Amino acid sequence: MENKEIMLTESEWSVMKCLWESSPRTGRELTDILAEEEGWSRSTVLTFLKRLEDKGAVISDMDSGVKLFSPLAKQEDVALREAENLIKKAYKGSISMLLSAFTKKQTLSREEIDELYDIIQQAEEGGQR
Numbered sequence: 001m002e003n004k005e006i007m008l009t010e011s012e013w014s015v016m017k018c019l020w021e022s023s024p025r026t027g028r029e030l031t032d033i034l035a036e037e038e039g040w041s042r043s044t045v046l047t048f049l050k051r052l053e054d055k056g057a058v059i060s061d062m063d064s065g066v067k068l069f070s071p072l073a074k075q076e077d078v079a080l081r082e083a084e085n086l087i088k089k090a091y092k093g094s095i096s097m098l099l100s101a102f103t104k105k106q107t108l109s110r111e112e113i114d115e116l117y118d119i120i121q122q123a124e125e126g127g128q129r
Contacts (some may be wrong), residue, residue, distance in 0.1 A: 001049065006057050014038055015048045020075045024068035025075050
């Protein structure tokens, strides 16, 4: 499935992370995890699962009488969409403005700097990373 327009709230990210880590999962499994991590009730978890199904991010299936939930949306696709929207909204579509803002606020490790050089070099060569 192509996840062109799937945008997640912070709470929906919590549910999706559980499914991306391991799936399929039952509502009970998700409730146990998210009760521990977020303090959510069963009804809260089920509400988020329904919203995610409506968005096309999650699919459910009945297996042996138990409803199982699996992600339809790929984490990389959703994260890329979120990053693209952030760059458009906050940095006028400029990746260099984004990097400049982040590097002014925090120090990059040598490894991160080397990785950025590699990305730039590949971009200059016209290749994909």
